[in-house]
Amino acid sequence: MSDMKTVNLKNIKARNKSLLGKRVYTVLNNTLSYQWEALNDQVPGAPKSGSVNNFRIAAGEVSGKHYGPVFQDSDLAKWMEAVSCSLALRSDDDLKLHLEEAIALVSKAQEADGYLDTYFTIEEPSARWTNLRDKHELYCAGHMIEAAVANYEVTGNKTLLNVACRLADHICEMFGPESTKRHGYPGHEEIELALVKLYHATNERKYLDLAHYFIRERGKAPYYFKIEAMARGEAKLDELWDPSKLEYFQAHMPVTEQEAIGHAVRAMYLYSGMTDVALETGDETIAQACRRLWDDVVKRKMYITGGVGSSSFGEAFTFAYDLPNDTAYTETCASIGLIFWAHRMFKMDQDAKYIDVMERALYNTVFASMSLDGKRYFYVNPLEVWPEVCHKREDHRHVKTERQKWYDCACCPPNIARLLTSIGKYVYALDEDKNMLFVNLYMDGQVKFNLNDKEIMLEQDTVYPWDGSISFTVTSNTPVTFSLAFRIPDWCKKWSIKINGQEIQEHEKNKGYAVITRAWVAGDKVELMLDMPVMMMRANPEVRADAGKVAIQRGPVVYCAEEADNGPNIANIKLLAEPDFAVVYDEELLGGVCYITAKARRAKADGYDGLYRQIDEDYEETVVKLVPYYAWNNRGEGEMMVWLRQV
Amino acid sequence: MSDMKTVNLKNIKARNKSLLGKRVYTVLNNTLSYQWEALNDQVPGAPKSGSVNNFRIAAGEVSGKHYGPVFQDSDLAKWMEAVSCSLALRSDDDLKLHLEEAIALVSKAQEADGYLDTYFTIEEPSARWTNLRDKHELYCAGHMIEAAVANYEVTGNKTLLNVACRLADHICEMFGPESTKRHGYPGHEEIELALVKLYHATNERKYLDLAHYFIRERGKAPYYFKIEAMARGEAKLDELWDPSKLEYFQAHMPVTEQEAIGHAVRAMYLYSGMTDVALETGDETIAQACRRLWDDVVKRKMYITGGVGSSSFGEAFTFAYDLPNDTAYTETCASIGLIFWAHRMFKMDQDAKYIDVMERALYNTVFASMSLDGKRYFYVNPLEVWPEVCHKREDHRHVKTERQKWYDCACCPPNIARLLTSIGKYVYALDEDKNMLFVNLYMDGQVKFNLNDKEIMLEQDTVYPWDGSISFTVTSNTPVTFSLAFRIPDWCKKWSIKINGQEIQEHEKNKGYAVITRAWVAGDKVELMLDMPVMMMRANPEVRADAGKVAIQRGPVVYCAEEADNGPNIANIKLLAEPDFAVVYDEELLGGVCYITAKARRAKADGYDGLYRQIDEDYEETVVKLVPYYAWNNRGEGEMMVWLRQV
Known part of the structure; x- marks a missing residue:
């Protein structure tokens, strides 16, 4: 039972002045309406979403097939949460109308027993709850619950909250320790933290209890994901995920015994839910596990940009100190999840060290994931980019060199929006x-x-x-x-x-x-x-990828060198031992930033007719210009590097 | 018509004394008999080969299904070539008997019209020559021809040569410019160089003409690989290779217009065949293309170890200066192919620069690909290994941290053997x-x-x-x-x-x-x-992976730092600007090598409770021990690095 309270968003105002406020206003001014268009398949050249249309089909308004991944409902839910929160900052008639339309659609798509998931309603009504591992029903439910709670808190209107309660009540009937219920848990964690929010909004203890149950049941042997796979007639887990790879789902052992492993977004949402439950129930074993997991993430598996999940395969954590910069995955949603978790850890321990990590993830990975105009997004957030290698090497294929209009799997864009419109809670x-x-x-x-x-x-x-x-x-x-x-x-x-x-x-x-x-x-x-001097940061020598390199940071902002300022071959830049940093605020640059200049050397290629030579390094002195990492790639495609070599 | 001749292997003797002689004697003493066992599926714990048994089935001696990839015949053929050459160095009754057995089997497996390919004879007799792109018939034929020529040159016996001529005659009937023949060319180049060898052995001009035809026809539009795919009822190339990826086969444009691209082994065999044909026919356009391709490879796409093909996807070349050390592919066969090609370029231009590259590939990648005892092999030859990352990151999965007993695709082990038993030709x-x-x-x-x-x-x-x-x-x-x-x-x-x-x-x-x-x-x-001092080599600054690093070379031997000598975290080693190298010959170490010591620094991890800090680097002075790259991983699994950082 936490003593900490957040302030209702209605009572927090931002101005378009500090960087955080500017990013919030970008979302208010551009992002929310842009994303409504994207969710309605109205952005030319963007991948189709189908999210709104799926609800129309499920509501019986139009006919058609479900489009996109099974978790497409969550995109609209996150957007509804984002718009709900935005109304606390600024009323907007168009957005209000869209939101009301969405709420009406969602209400109409809900089935009589409270069930709500357009994929199953449209495509496989008889297969509900038969594949928790892959089908994301509890994940989508969680996002709808979060949207409902946010909507209720800001508007006081109970329409969507009632939808959420009926859905949650249905889920409470399906799952739990009783022998008449299924002893399952979600393949993608999310509902745990959502149920705690619903508990806060309604004071219904059963929601908290179910969240606690999901967390405590997770990873117990015999494994539920195998049991349900057998029930579906599958002898074993499909080949994509080797049986030993239940780690991907954090479902290979009880959560209280785990290290940070598997799909990074799943992990962050799980740990957030665990911290919520520990806070509310006083389950000290879970609380201790959260503290241990926190150290494992931030002391061994986190990039300096607050990115987590270093491997594209499985969008996952790998192992301690494996933090390659050019093949990093560091999904936007994972850093958003880290912010959620940090917020809860702060509430638990009232320690600013959690907010330090939150701020790192927010000002670097999360800000970087959205273009300055709020309409283009990164899903993957590398710390080093050489465009040619991304285009031509298969092992860099996941690294996009430019922000995209939308994604086939578009979990990240509306996640950024809902984080930024609710940022007051974190302030x-x-x-x-x-x-x-x-x-x-x-x-x-x-x-x-x-x-x-x-x-x-x-x-x-x-x-x-x-x-x-x-x-x-x-x-x-x-x-x-x-x-x-x-x-x-x-x-x-x-x-x-x-x-x-x-x-x-x-x-x-x-x-x-x-x-x-x-x-x-x-x-x-x-x-x-x-006091905010320019800092040369070094990584623990166990991080082989950063050996001999420094990252430049000022305040919470990590800097990078871009081709736009420094020409090609950024890897060839070597900062001097005393780089003589200068900080200049430039209102015209990248929406208004402080850039940094530093003295450096670059090796000359003159002596080479080919590849290898026995020569002393021949270099020229130069001045490197560094810009905030979050603002990279707002001036076209080019090379970028965070960790720079140093003499 | 080249003026250059090689000396008949019968007239060249090696002693087990210089490093090259030692490696040859390792093959004579251990490798050839070991590989016969492997090809006969008699090595416990090794992947099954099936190569000999496939010939037994095709010869009608036993019944069964073809085992392994369609190119499995070539493994036995390479071994036959290796043993044939070995007899010039040292007679061995057991090997002679095995070789005679193999020749008898191959003769018996040949069909009445000269056709020879166990896969098609056993599995798809009616589908001969319908899929040149994927099915490797011409590739296997080329290796059998090479084996036959070697056998004839060393033993004077014509049994296998006659098999090869009947096979080549059959192929001459199938392919060529005449309207009655197929206008195809191999999916995996190899037969071109083999036909030139057969021309040398028999003076039959038609073999040279067909090699010339294959090279000149290659990559012409309309593309033969598409034409034959349509004939097979496939509307387009299968999805694995996007139509634009004819580059993989060097079949996207005429070879005389290409840059070095696609599957690296294919490329090396093609360029070798091109050089042969240019030498023999005086086709100056091809000769110029060879010189241009040579520069493209050695000046832009070759590792300091003589490895080529930097990407595991497609086992292929990527683009200029893309030479990552830890995800390198650098297949053993590609470096062997580079040696073949270098030999032919030398014959064309009588320039030692080609032999410099040959020696680099031989003393580094090729020697490294076989264990000191001659019984374990690398297929992939990275320049940097952190075992944990290879075991746990999908994008490093192709990098084996230890040499293997055999491979499902075992092209490399017998290729090493035939190169080393025929090395006199290169001396x-x-x-x-x-x-x-x-x-x-x-x-x-x-x-x-x-x-x-x-x-x-x-x-x-x-x-x-x-x-x-x-x-x-x-x-x-x-x-x-x-x-x-x-x-x-x-x-x-x-x-x-x-x-x-x-x-x-x-x-x-x-x-x-x-x-x-x-x-x-x-x-x-x-x-x-x-004069053979220790050299600090630098890479062209365009090679981003080697920025700020040096590789240590003495004579032709590139050195590396291994965990066995230096403990874990080799990346943390930083050579001093003046490393004060010492060279020590140690008879007991790694079969007898000169090792090198160098003064260096290592960053201390003491100051870190976690990942990132604003601190000056705290280091300790150390002495690093370097061993020849070719000898790495003969003392158990561990980290290894060729390119080392330097102060």
Whole structure:
């Protein structure tokens, strides 16, 4: 039972000023309507979605076959969640209409017993729940539940929530420990965290219990995925997934005994659900497993960009320190899942170290996954790209050199949208017991919250992350005593805080937070100054791919060298030991960024008539220009590198 | 019409002393009898071959189904060629008996019209010549012809040669420019070079003409592989090879217009056949294409180990400078093919630069492909291995971390054997017009040859490549005037020559050769001293995989760092700018090698609790031990690296 609360999105405003706010406004201005078109198959040249049309067919409005992967329903569900949250930030009549249309469709597509999944309703009505491993019914249900809870929280309307409850009730009848029910669990985790959200929204304990059951049942022998495969008449798991590969589904052993393994998005959603359940039930074994898994991921299997899942085969984790930069998979959804999980781990332990990882994943992989205009997306997020090799080598085929309009498997684009329109939940957190507001992320805007039955308003003013100064102004009318806990990021080694212009001497961090408690009055101003030098980051020497290399980071932003600035053959760049970094803010560049210049060398190719020679390296001095990794590939196709060699 | 002749293998002896001689004796002592067992399915734990048994079935001696790939006949043929050549070096009664048995079987398996291919005889007698693209009939025929010519040259017996001629005559009836014949060409090149060999052995011009035809017809539109696919009732090429992927077969355009592309072994055999045909016919367009293709391969697409074909997908060339070390394919057969081709290019241009590449491929990739005991083989020859990544990452699955007993597709093991038992042909070459003997490779032993109707004997004494001194003694009885052309390898920047103890001042190289002409008398001694320092080689900066790295080479031998000597995490080794190399010959190590020590640094992992930190590199000084690349993985599984980082 967590003491931590999120602030209702209705009470958080963002401005189009700090980078985070800008990305949110890109989603509000461009992405949501673009994605509605994509989901309705109206974007010229984009792969067909069929997601909305599948609901039309299931609702009986049109006839036809189900289109796309079995989990296509989830794309619309994520979009509905995204739009629901967006309405808290800004009302938009067109989006509202589309959302209402979608809610009506979904309601109509739901079957009498509460079942809701267009694939089975259209194609295999008699085969419901016979293949949990592959068919994603519980996954799609989870996303619809999340959409419903978000819609209810922002709009207060219960139409979609009721759909979700009827669906969840149906699932509760199907699954559980009772001998009359199926002892299964999802092939793609997601419903666990959704059921906990529904429990929060409805206070129905059975939803939490089922989530707990799914997690505890998972991976027990005899394996449910084998039992149901036998029941389908399959002697064994199909050949694509060798029986030993139940690891792909995190279903090879009880989750409390696992290391981080298998399909990375599945893993992140599972761990998020586990943390939720541990928080709500006090199941300490699960809580400890979450902490252990966290260390396994962030200390051994995560890219500096917050990407996870280093292998395209199985979109999966491989093993400790296997983090190749050019063949990285690092699916967008996996980093979004990592953010979900980090948020829950923070709620469990109130430690800023989780937010440090969240911010890393958000400002690098997630921001990178969407073009500056919000209409093109990466599914895979490599840290190094040589376009020719991506086009011509089969083992790089998964690496797209340019963001795409849509995907046949389009899980990522609407996932970005729903994360960014709900970002307020990640910016602030409330601990009512401690009478404390946590400020976890820095985003220009305002927040309204209640502590001790007092309503408090706080303005946040910043252009973070281009500058490390963030100011807060209390705008409440009456004096009120509470604590503000400002996160001091792990990358920040020097900071200062002024209150009403007076520097305070208390510089202690507690679990990563600088906490200030006082009786605040309207107009009180806190100025937080985070020192933000350019940093040369090194990887643990066990990461063979990064041996001898450095990554440049400033604040939470990881930088890269692009061909657009530096010409071809980025691999040939070698930073000097003292690169003499200069940071320049350029309003015109890439939507407004700080770029960095650094002194470097490049080997000359002059001496070579062919491939190999016994010669000393002949180099020329040069200045390299680095731009934020998240902004790469907004100027056409070209080479890109995050980890750079150094003298 | 080439002026260059090879010396008959009967007149070349090797001793088990220089490295090349040692490898030859390993094949004589262990490999040939081991491979006979493998081909007879008698090696416990090895994949089944079926090659001999397929001939037994086709000969009517036993009943059964054809086993293995359609090209399984070629494995036995290569072994027959290897054993035939071995008899010139050393008579062996057991091998002789096995060879006679094999020849009898092959003769019996040949059909009345000369056709010979066990797959079609057993499985699809009516489908002969209907799928040149995939079914390897002409490839298998080529290998049988090569075996026959070798057998005839060494033994003088015509049994197998007659089989080959009947087969070749049958093929001449099937293919050619005449309207009554099929206008096809092989899916896997090989028969072209074999037909030229048969032409040499028989002086039958039609064999040369057919080889010329196959080469000139190849890649013409409309494409034969499409025409025959249509004739088989296939509307288009099967999906594995997209129509645009005729490149895989070097069949997408006329060979004279191609760049080096597609399946690397196919390419090497094709280019060898092209060079043969250009040499014999004077077709200058083909000759120019060969020179252009040569530059494309060795100046842009070859590893420092003489490996070619950098992609596992299609076992193929990719594009210029794409030479990854850890996912390299570099099939053993491709480097053997490169040696074949280099030999022919040398015959065409009498330039030592071709032998430089031959020696690089031989001493590195080819030697590495066989264990020190001659009984285990690599098919793929990577330049960098981290075993865990090979076991756990799908994109490294083709990289075996240990040599194997045999392969389901076992083209490589008998190819190594036939190359090494015929190596004498590559060591010496005769130019009768110039009255000159070329000494191309350095191998302890003797050679007997005729120039100007005089028989001349020459002893070669050396422990090359561990030492750069090679001495030659003329043992002919009468004074005779001729030239000796000693190859001065490209890696050798300083050399000296003494005749009968007297240093000669003529240090000019002509196309890579130091030529000495005199009236030689018995007992004349030439001492060639090749300076052989440790060299730090760099790759062209366009090779992104080698940026900032050096490879250590001494003489023709490329070195590597192995886990057995240096512990795990070889990637963490960084040579000093002045590594202070020391060379030590160790008789006990890896069959007797010079190892090299070098001063280096290794980053400490101490400062890391996790993955990424802003710290200066903390390192410790160390001494790295390097062993010849060819000898890697003879001490168990472990990490290995050729290209090492340098300060």
